[in-house]
Amino acid sequence: MIRIHDFGVNVEAYFQLGKDNDFPVIPSCPHCRLKKTLHRHGFYARNAIVGGKVYRIYICRYRCSDCRRTMSVLPSFLLPFFQYTVHEITNQIHEALARRIEGKKACVQHKNTELPTRQGIAYYLRRYQQCIPWIQSYFASRHEWIHPCLDAGFQWIKKIKQRGVEMFIQQSWGHLSAYFLANCFRA
Ligand SMILES: [Zn+2]
Numbered sequence: 079m080i081r082i083h084d085f086g087v088n089v090e091a092y093f094q095l096g097k098d099n100d101f102p103v104i105p106s107c108p109h110c111r112l113k114k115t116l117h118r119h120g121f122y123a124r125n126a127i128v129g130g131k132v133y134r135i136y137i138c139r140y141r142c143s144d145c146r147r148t149m150s151v152l153p154s155f156l157l158p159f160f161q162y163t164v165h166e167i168t169n170q171i172h173e174a175l176a177r178r179i180e181g182k183k184a185c186v187q188h189k190n191t192e193l194p195t196r197q198g199i200a201y202y203l204r205r206y207q208q209c210i211p212w213i214q215s216y217f218a219s220r221h222e223w224i225h226p227c228l229d230a231g232f233q234w235i236k237k238i239k240q241r242g243v244e245m246f247i248q249q250s251w252g253h254l255s256a257y258f259l260a261n262c263f264r265a
Pocket of ligand 1: 107108109110111112142143144145146147
């Protein structure tokens, strides 16, 4: 299980702090609901890519002393299974949809290998399109709507960016047992 947490720092600072980041105290087990602080249970390393730079960062793992199951805490600038930060991903989705609306061709393939490839961006777009009903459902639960329109996907990504991507992801985390761009929206 993964939980998201705002460490109050950007990728660079999180990377520099390494195992000294301000990891949260988890007061109860999300699996068995035992109200007992979870033990820290080591780290694993994963990539966070932003601005053409790859950071190898530590993710903290926790374990319940009762049911022995684990959970990890991901900084809110990342999503599970995506190496690029949420800012990079949402910017790419936003730009790709803007290009589509304006009828422009995608720009020339980047030579920089640390930027998402065209296939990568197409993948983000697919995931995004699949999760639009979930986004609508989340905002509807907060009594926020946009008028039905052809470019609804574009309007939603604009709204999410206006809200603040990390804020949106934190607040919507767990809505209908899912999260932004989770791999569970396939029809
Ligand atoms: Zn437990």
